[in-house]
Amino acid sequence: MAPDGPVETPAGTPDDVVAAFEDIPAVLWAFEGPEHRVVAANRAARASMGFRPGIVGRPIREVAPELEGQQVFETLDEVWTRGEPVIGDERRLLVDRDGDGRLEEDWYSYTFVPTHHPDGSMRGMTVHIGRVTDEVLRRHKAETSAAESEKARQAAxxxxxxxxxxxxxxxxxxxxxxxxxxxxxxxxxxxxxxxxxxxxxxxxxxxxxxxxxxxxxxxxxxxxxxxxxxxxxxxxxxxxxxxxxxxxxxxxxxxxxxxxxxxxxxxxxxxxxxxxxxxxxxxxxxxxxxxxxxxxxxxxxxxxxxxxxxxxxxxxxxxxxxxxxxxxxxxxxxxxxxxxxxxxxxxxxxxxxxxxxxxxxxxxxxxxxxxxxxxxxxxxxxxxxxxxxxxxxxxxxxxxxxxTATGPAPFALEIPPDPRGLRSLRRALDAWLDDAGVGEDDAMSLVHAVGEAATNALEHAYPQPPPDGAGVRADAELDDDGRVTVTVADSGHWRPASDDPGGRGRGLMMMRGLVERVDVATGATGTTVTLSTPLHRDVLIGSYGDEAAAGVHGANEELGAEQRGPDLLAVSGPVDTTTVDRFRVRVLEAARGGARVLTVDLDGVSVFSSAGVQAVHELRRDLPGLRLHAAAGSVAGRVLALTGLDDLLRTPERPPAPGDDPDGSSALG
CATH class of the missing domain: 3.60.40.10 (PPM-type phosphatase domain)
Structure with a gap:
């Protein structure tokens, strides 16, 4: 006689069921009791723990003690107490996978589901975890590489x-x-x-x-x-x-x-x-x-x-x-x-x-x-x-x-009277500010201002060739009130700049636009420029899940110039006394000496010194159709606004696209 209802078929032979469980690519755990004793863990789960011995049969707190304080055990306790599932997306966990005592980072999405005995009482739970580290890191990289992504998100x-x-x-x-x-x-x-x-x-x-x-x-x-x-x-x-x-x-x-x-x-x-x-x-x-x-x-x-x-x-x-x-x-x-x-x-x-x-x-x-x-x-x-x-x-x-046990040691560096020393100065000062925890905007402004002071000293304090013992010394110290004082001193005799309509003499104005106070003292033994400004570190104010602001990073050391279409040149790295000639040549080449309307994208520029300002003034004279693109918060954008060159800027939302009109207006409106 046939049964009245459906008949439950076997899940398979024990060996086949275990093999299928082992081969599932996701992490699977099964726990029992309030102490969350491990009763089953597939190969992916054991691998996530570095195949450490004695996993099955022990409470998970003993198996993975490094998870204490990461809210994992609290989540297990919550599922046990409430008897309700918990689902989470993209949670960071730090696990000692290699057994060397140092924690490795991974991101997971998970589902915690309670299990019950036949009489309905709590038995434990099953946990399904998917590793999403690659997806999270790809997204983080994309967000980091897009300088305006955070601003766009905040605006919305x-x-x-x-x-x-x-x-x-x-x-x-x-x-x-x-x-x-x-x-x-x-x-x-x-x-x-x-x-x-x-x-x-x-x-x-x-x-x-x-x-x-x-x-x-x-x-x-x-x-x-x-x-x-x-x-x-x-x-x-x-x-x-x-x-x-x-x-x-x-x-x-x-x-x-x-x-x-x-x-x-x-x-x-x-x-x-x-x-x-x-x-x-x-x-x-x-x-x-x-x-x-x-x-x-x-x-x-x-x-x-x-x-x-x-x-x-x-x-x-x-x-x-x-x-x-x-x-x-x-x-x-x-x-x-x-x-x-x-x-x-x-x-x-x-x-x-x-x-x-x-x-x-x-x-x-x-x-x-x-x-x-x-x-x-x-x-x-x-x-x-x-x-x-x-x-x-x-x-x-x-x-x-x-x-902190001790404050940062005062900064001191002397560079030779050679423009190539400016890179060493910027790199060393940037590292000192990074160690002190200075925010990216304040660090960028100070490094740029100090670079301008040192550039002026190199160009005006010494004849060519410079005498023996000549150099420029920079010293910086952080005060108890959160203010940094930097002195840039030379031992030469100041030589005024030539009468040049191309933009020389703007360095002091740029410095005063970048820091709070600039004082210049000249005398028989040389010139000292003193810069003083308060320093801050970034605060992230936003929604849950936002990442902390990145630390200060050193500027690119090489000038890059990439042609991105017939009418667009993207420049990256420092535009200073050591690279300005290459910058000028690359712009003239891309514009074919003035035969082509050209937009120069400066968003990737890490330093835009007064030498770059002078070059742009000269180029606008030789290239009537020259246009610039620089976001308002970028290094170049801030300098262009300070030096009266922002009239060359295109609409900041985007660089020109193929099909733009020769006069610089967009064919797309």
């Missing part, structure tokens, strides 16, 4: 996020005895920016004030309220009110209007020379310290009620602590630690574990994680805390401050 975001960027600091001060890093991300995909804020202010007495706060609500009103509170707090700190006085001032101001009431804030003043800390807070989660030995020390803050609510006033006496050399102070907003179904203590503990792991992982050199420890803590902690609990449900801000 919600207008409130643009407001948030305008109200938060665009950079953090670069100090000799402290290194800072900050990360602000918007919750979810809707980019409804809210009221988180942070600040970092060097004080006149050499101390550093930092603050992190949170205004209730989202949208333009919360952002505007945040901006007002940040301004009041900064003014009070700079006026020497201290942490308690600053909280009292914020409390009085917040009570004036509804939008600023119930905000929370934590204010810290650090003396980087001694490590002494003063901390006060108003209803804000406590800061903590990641110590050099990988431990966490919480700073108990006797904070009062939220600002402006009439609750208990902020504590009149601040908490004192001390930051040792290499220790990292971490301030944050509650968006990082609040998770549905989890207590605040659980969130705080997870945050601390994640910060310690991020700061003390020994990562392979070719990984894309930041090199500096304080940068890794800021970037990876926020990234990883967004993995669990459905992602970030509120804006999240993290500000990290590391007290």
């Amino acid at each position: 975001q919600d207008v409130v996020l643009t407001l948030q960027r305008s109200l938060l600091p665009s950079g953090l001060p670069v100090l000799p005895r402290a290194r800072l890093a900050a990360r602000y991300v918007v919750a979810g995909r809707e980019l409804a920016a809210g009221g988180d804020w942070f600040d970092a202010l060097p004080l006149p007495d050499g101390r550093l004030a930092v603050a992190v706060g949170d205004v209730v609500g989202h949208g333009a009103a919360a952002s505007a309220a945040m901006g007002r509170l940040r301004a009041v707090g900064a003014n009070a700190l700079e006026a020497g009110r201290g942490v308690a006085g600053t909280l009292a001032e914020l409390d009085r101001f917040a009570a004036r209007e509804h939008a600023t009431r119930a905000a929370t804030v934590c204010v810290v003043v650090l003396d980087p020379r001694t490590g002494e800390l003063e901390v006060a807070a108003a209803a804000h989660p406590p800061p903590f310290v990641v110590t050099t030995d990988g431990a966490v020390r919480w700073i108990p803050v006797a904070g009062g009620g939220p600002l402006g609510t009439g609750a208990a006033a902020p504590a009149p006496s601040p908490t004192t602590d001390r930051l040792g050399p290499g220790d990292v102070l971490v301030l944050y907003t509650d968006g990082l630690v609040e998770r549905p179904g989890h207590t605040l203590d659980e969130g705080l503990a997870a945050l601390a574990r994640t910060a310690v792991a991020a700061g003390h992982e020994d990562v392979e050199d070719d990984a894309t994680v930041p090199t500096a420890q304080v940068d890794r803590i800021a970037a990876l902690t926020v990234e990883r805390m967004g993995w669990t609990g459905g992602g970030l449900t509120d804006d999240a801000t993290l500000l990290a401050v590391q007290r």
Whole structure:
């Protein structure tokens, strides 16, 4: 008699089932029990762990202890507790695959699915993981190579996020005895920016004030309220009110209007020379310290009620602590630690574990994680805390401050009176600024300004051939207030430039456009140019998943000139006294001596000195149809704007395309 319903057929012979399981190209794990004991792992899973022995039968925490602090075990615990699947895309994991103690980077997409016993009770889970490292790195490379991709993405975001960027600091001060890093991300995909804020202010007495706060609500009103509170707090700190006085001032101001009431804030003043800390807070989660030995020390803050609510006033006496050399102070907003179904203590503990792991992982050199420890803590902690609990449900801000054992040594370099020495000077100064953590824009401006000062000295201080012992010396030092002072000195006698309408004499104007202050002192023993300007490092303000800004990189050392069609020449590398003749010749060749209308694309230029400015003035005289393309934020674009040559620029959105009209207008309109 035939059965009433369908009959389940066997999955196959045990050997065939195991063979199929082994050969699946994705990583497959099966866990049992609350300790997540490994009961099955296919070949790809074992390979992801470097085929380490004793995988099956042991809890995954014992199999892969390096995953502690990377929110993997927390995700397993969440699936076990809730009995619900968890899906994630493009998550970075660091694993000791070679067994040498150093962690290698990979990116994965995963699905965690709970499994049950026949009676319905939890048995464990199966985990399906796909390696997507190649796709992620390809996308990162494409984003990095497109200089305007981040600006285009930001322009398409919600207008409130643009407001948030305008109200938060665009950079953090670069100090000799402290290194800072900050990360602000918007919750979810809707980019409804809210009221988180942070600040970092060097004080006149050499101390550093930092603050992190949170205004209730989202949208333009919360952002505007945040901006007002940040301004009041900064003014009070700079006026020497201290942490308690600053909280009292914020409390009085917040009570004036509804939008600023119930905000929370934590204010810290650090003396980087001694490590002494003063901390006060108003209803804000406590800061903590990641110590050099990988431990966490919480700073108990006797904070009062939220600002402006009439609750208990902020504590009149601040908490004192001390930051040792290499220790990292971490301030944050509650968006990082609040998770549905989890207590605040659980969130705080997870945050601390994640910060310690991020700061003390020994990562392979070719990984894309930041090199500096304080940068890794800021970037990876926020990234990883967004993995669990459905992602970030509120804006999240993290500000990290590391007290450095010693400041950067003063910069000093002497170059011979030869234009080829300019490359050595630019390369060495760029490396010094990179080591100090200076942001790309500030570093580019300073290197360019110093290069101009050295070029002027080489061209005007010495006759040709130069006398024995002639040279140009550059010295730089970073002050406690985040300001760098650079002197460029020669021992010659200044010779004025010839009367030349081609653009000579613009070097001093360019320097003053690139740095805050330029002083020139001449005398019988030579000329000294002193440049002074504040330095900052980049802050990324954006949505969850954004990558931290890249560090400073040295400029290309060779001039490149590539013909990209009959009417377009793309130039890259430095245009300075050593390469300007080649630049001029290549432009004349591409324009056929003036017979062809030519656009020169300067976006790839790393240095555009006054020699390049002079060359462009001469070329525009000889080539009436000459057009230039340079994005507003590029090296050449900034110089062209400073030197009155931006009238040669085409529409910055694109270089000319084949079919453009000879007069330079586009046939496409």
